[in-house]
Amino acid sequence: MTPLAGYLLLSAFLFAIGLAGALTRRNAIIVLIGIELMLNAANLNFIAFWRYGPNPEELTGIMFVIFSIAVAAAEAAVGLALIIAIYRHYKTTNMDEINSLKG
Amino acid sequence: MNLPFAIIAAVIVAAATAAMTLRNLVHSSLAVAVAFGGLALAYLYLDAQFVGLTQILVYVGAVAILIVFAVLLTRGGEPPEKCIFSATWFWGLLITVAVFATLAWCVMHSFASRRDPSDKVEVTVKQIGDALMTKFVLPLEVIGLLLTAALIGAVIIAMREEKK
Amino acid sequence: MTDSLDQIFVTLKHWLLSGLDDLLKWLEVAPPGWSMPLVSIVLSLAPILMVFPALFAITTVLERKGLGRIQNRYGPNRVGPFGFLQFAADGIKALIKEDLVPRAADKVVHFIAPVILVITAFTVYAVLPFGRNMVAADLDAGLLFFFAVGAASELAVFMAGWSSRNKYALLGAMRAIAQMVSYEIPLILSSVAVVMITGTLSLTKIVEAQSTHAGLLPDWFVFTPWGFMGFTLFMIAANAELNRSPFDLPEGESEIIAGYFIEYSGFKFALFFLSEYLSMFALSGLGITLFLGGWNAPFAALDFIPSWAWFFAKLLALIFLFIWTRGTLPRLRQDQLMNLAWKFMIPMVLVNLVAAALWHFTGPGWMRWLTSGALVVGAYMLLGKPQFESKDIGKRTYRFAD
Numbered sequence: 001m002t003p004l005a006g007y008l009l010l011s012a013f014l015f016a017i018g019l020a021g022a023l024t025r026r027n028a029i030i031v032l033i034g035i036e037l038m039l040n041a042a043n044l045n046f047i048a049f050w051r052y053g054p055n056p057e058e059l060t061g062i063m064f065v066i067f068s069i070a071v072a073a074a075e076a077a078v079g080l081a082l083i084i085a086i087y088r089h090y091k092t093t094n095m096d097e098i099n100s101l102k103g
Numbered sequence: 104m105n106l107p108f109a110i111i112a113a114v115i116v117a118a119a120t121a122a123m124t125l126r127n128l129v130h131s132s133l134a135v136a137v138a139f140g141g142l143a144l145a146y147l148y149l150d151a152q153f154v155g156l157t158q159i160l161v162y163v164g165a166v167a168i169l170i171v172f173a174v175l176l177t178r179g180g181e182p183p184e185k186c187i188f189s190a191t192w193f194w195g196l197l198i199t200v201a202v203f204a205t206l207a208w209c210v211m212h213s214f215a216s217r218r219d220p221s222d223k224v225e226v227t228v229k230q231i232g233d234a235l236m237t238k239f240v241l242p243l244e245v246i247g248l249l250l251t252a253a254l255i256g257a258v259i260i261a262m263r264e265e266k267k
Numbered sequence: 268m269t270d271s272l273d274q275i276f277v278t279l280k281h282w283l284l285s286g287l288d289d290l291l292k293w294l295e296v297a298p299p300g301w302s303m304p305l306v307s308i309v310l311s312l313a314p315i316l317m318v319f320p321a322l323f324a325i326t327t328v329l330e331r332k333g334l335g336r337i338q339n340r341y342g343p344n345r346v347g348p349f350g351f352l353q354f355a356a357d358g359i360k361a362l363i364k365e366d367l368v369p370r371a372a373d374k375v376v377h378f379i380a381p382v383i384l385v386i387t388a389f390t391v392y393a394v395l396p397f398g399r400n401m402v403a404a405d406l407d408a409g410l411l412f413f414f415a416v417g418a419a420s421e422l423a424v425f426m427a428g429w430s431s432r433n434k435y436a437l438l439g440a441m442r443a444i445a446q447m448v449s450y451e452i453p454l455i456l457s458s459v460a461v462v463m464i465t466g467t468l469s470l471t472k473i474v475e476a477q478s479t480h481a482g483l484l485p486d487w488f489v490f491t492p493w494g495f496m497g498f499t500l501f502m503i504a505a506n507a508e509l510n511r512s513p514f515d516l517p518e519g520e521s522e523i524i525a526g527y528f529i530e531y532s533g534f535k536f537a538l539f540f541l542s543e544y545l546s547m548f549a550l551s552g553l554g555i556t557l558f559l560g561g562w563n564a565p566f567a568a569l570d571f572i573p574s575w576a577w578f579f580a581k582l583l584a585l586i587f588l589f590i591w592t593r594g595t596l597p598r599l600r601q602d603q604l605m606n607l608a609w610k611f612m613i614p615m616v617l618v619n620l621v622a623a624a625l626w627h628f629t630g631p632g633w634m635r636w637l638t639s640g641a642l643v644v645g646a647y648m649l650l651g652k653p654q655f656e657s658k659d660i661g662k663r664t665y666r667f668a669d
Binding site for chain 2: 003004005006007008009010012013014015016017018019020021022023024025026027029030032033034036037040043044047048050051056057059062063065066067069070071072073074075076077078080081082083084085087088093095096
C-alpha cells in the first residue's frame with residue numbers, strides 16, 4: 001500500500017465515523033461534532049493529495065484547507081448558537097424530540 | 104507503511120471512535136479535541152507546517168472550547184439515562200457502512216492512490232502569504248465577509264430574547 | 268573572548284555532541300541514523316527543563332518578598348539566608364502532602380489536566396530565542412506555534428475545573444476560559460503588528476530585525492508609536508491570559524475560593540503553580556522577543572555582555588513588572604474585565620494595526636512618527652479616556668456611611 005492510499009483510507013474512516021455519529025446519535029451537539037469530523041476528513045484528503053500530487057509548489061491544497069478551516073469555524077459557531085437557541089426553546093437537545101417546525 | 108503514520112492514524116481512529124460512542128458529552132468533546140490534535144500531527148508529518156499549527160489554534164483552541172461551552176450551557180455535563188442512539192440508528196449504521204465500503208473500494212482501486220510520493224517540499228509562510236494576497240485574494244475577502252456574517256449571526260441567534 | 272562567552276552554551280553543546288561521536292567511534296558502536304539528532308534535541312531541551320524551573324523557584328521567593336515589601340511586611344524570612352530557601356521547603360511540603368482526589372471526581376480527566384498544562388507550558392519554550400544561535404527549534408512559523416500550543420492550555424483548564432465536580436471549580440474554569448478567549452484576541456493582534464512590519468513569523472528573524480541602532484535608541488519596536496501601544500496592550504493581555512492580579516477573577520479567593528484548581532492538592536497543585544509561572548516567563552519572553560529587541564543589547568557599546576544575559580535581564584525586569592502590578596492594582600469586576608477586553612483593547616489593537624501600516628508605508632523620516640503617533644494617541648483619547656472615566660471600566664466610586 002502506498003502512503004497516499006494509507007492517508008485516503010484514514011480519511012475515509014474518519015468520514016465514515018463522523019457520518020455514523022451524525023446519523024445515529026440523539027444529541028444535537030454530537031451530531032455537530034460528527035459533521036466537524038467529516039469536514040476534517042476532507043481536509044486530510046486535500047493535504048494528502050497536495051503532498052503526493054504532481055506539483056506541490058502550487059499550494060492549492062493548502063489554500064483549500066485554510067479556507068475550509070475558516071468555514072468550519074464559522075459553521076461551528078453558528079451551529080452551536082442554533083443548538084443553544086433550540087435548547088432554550090424546547091429544553092432539550094435530543095434530535096428525536098425536536099421534530100416539529102412549529103414552536 | 105511507516106511507524107509515525109501508524110501511530111498518528113491509531114490516535115485519530117481511537118479518538119474519533121471514542122468521540123462518537125462515549126456516553127458523556129464532555130468526554131466526547133475532549134476526545135474530539137484529541138482527534139483534532141492528531142490530525143494536526145498528520146498535517147505536520149505531511150510537511151504542511153502552517154496548516155498543522157492553524158489546525159491546533161482553531162480546532163483545539165477555539166472549536167473544542169466552543170463545544171464544551173455549548174455542552175455546559177445545554178446541561179449536557181451528566182450522562183443521559185436513556186439510550187444515546189436515535190430511533191433510526193440501524194439505518195444510519197447501514198448507510199455509514201455502505202459509504203465506507205464504497206470509499207475504501209475506490210481508494211484501493213484508483214490509479215491515483217498508487218502514485219509515488221513527490222520530493223519533499225519546503226513551503227514557507229511567506230509563500231502562503233504571497234499566494235493569499237495575489238492568486239487567492241478574492242476567496243480571502245469572501246472568507247472575511249463570511250466570518251463577519253457568522254459572528255453577527257451567531258450572536259443574534261444565541262442572544263436571549265427580550266421578555267415581552 | 269566576548270564571542271566565546273556569548274556562544275559558550277552553543278559551543279558546549281557542539282563539544283558534547285562531537286565528544287559523544289568520538290566515544291562511540293572509539294567503542295566501535297555504530298548508532299542508528301536517528302539517534303544523533305535525538306541526542307541533539309535532548310541537549311537543546313535539557314537546559315530549558317532545568318533553567319526555567321529554577322527560575323520558578325527563585326521567582327516564588329522574590330514575589331513573596333516583593334509583595335511583602337509592597338504591603339509593609341517582611342515576607343518569608345525563616346528558611347535559609349533571608350528566607351531564600353523557602354522554595355525548597357515549599358517543594359518538599361508539596362511532594363510529601365497527601366494527594367486528595369474527590370470521590371465524585373472524574374479520575375482520569377482530573378489526573379490528565381495538570382499534566383497537559385505543564386507540558387504545554389514547557390513546549391512553548393521550544394521556539395523562544397534565548398540568545399544568539401540559542402533556540403531549540405527555529406520554526407518558520409514560530410509565533411504561530413507559540414499561540415497554537417498556548418491555546419491548548421485552555422482546554423486543560425476546563426478539564427481541571429469540570430472534572431473536580433465542584434461548583435467553585437467549574438465557575439472558576441468558565442471564568443478563566445471566557446477571560447482567556449477574550450484576551451487572546453488582543454494578545455495575538457498586537458503581535459500581528461510586529462509580523463506586518465518584519466514580514467515573518469519566525470521569532471529569530473523578528474529579533475534580527477531589531478538588531479540595528481538608529482541614532483541613540485536601538486531599533487526595538489517598543490520605541491515606535493505603534494510598538495509602544497502594542498507592547499502595552501500585549502502586557503495587559505498577557506497579564507489577563509495568566510490570570511494574575513488584577514485579572515485574577517478565575518481564582519478570586521474571596522469569591523470562589525481558588526478557582527479551577529481548588530480540588531487539587533499536593534504535587535498536582537504544585538504542577539498548576541509551576542505551569543502558571545512557566546507561562547508567565549514564556550509570555551514575558553515572547554514580549555521581549557517581539558517588542559524589546561530579544562537578546563540584543565540596548566547600545567552597541569554594551570555588546571560585550573553576552574546575548575543570553577541580556578535576555579534574562581529583560582526577563583527579570585518584566586517579572587518585576589508583573590509582581591509590581593500584582594501588588595498595586597485591585598481586582599476587577601467581571602463586567603469591567605469583559606468591557607476592557609471588548610470595548611477598549613480589541614478596538615485599540617485594530618487601530619494599532621493601521622498605525623503600524625502607516626508607519627511602514629510613510630517611509631523613514633519624521634512624517635511617520637507624526638502620522639502613526641497621532642493615530643495611536645488620537646485613538647486612545649477617543650476610545651480609552653472616556654471609558655476609563657465612565658462606570659463601565661473606570662474606577663469604583665465609594666459611598667461611605669458616616
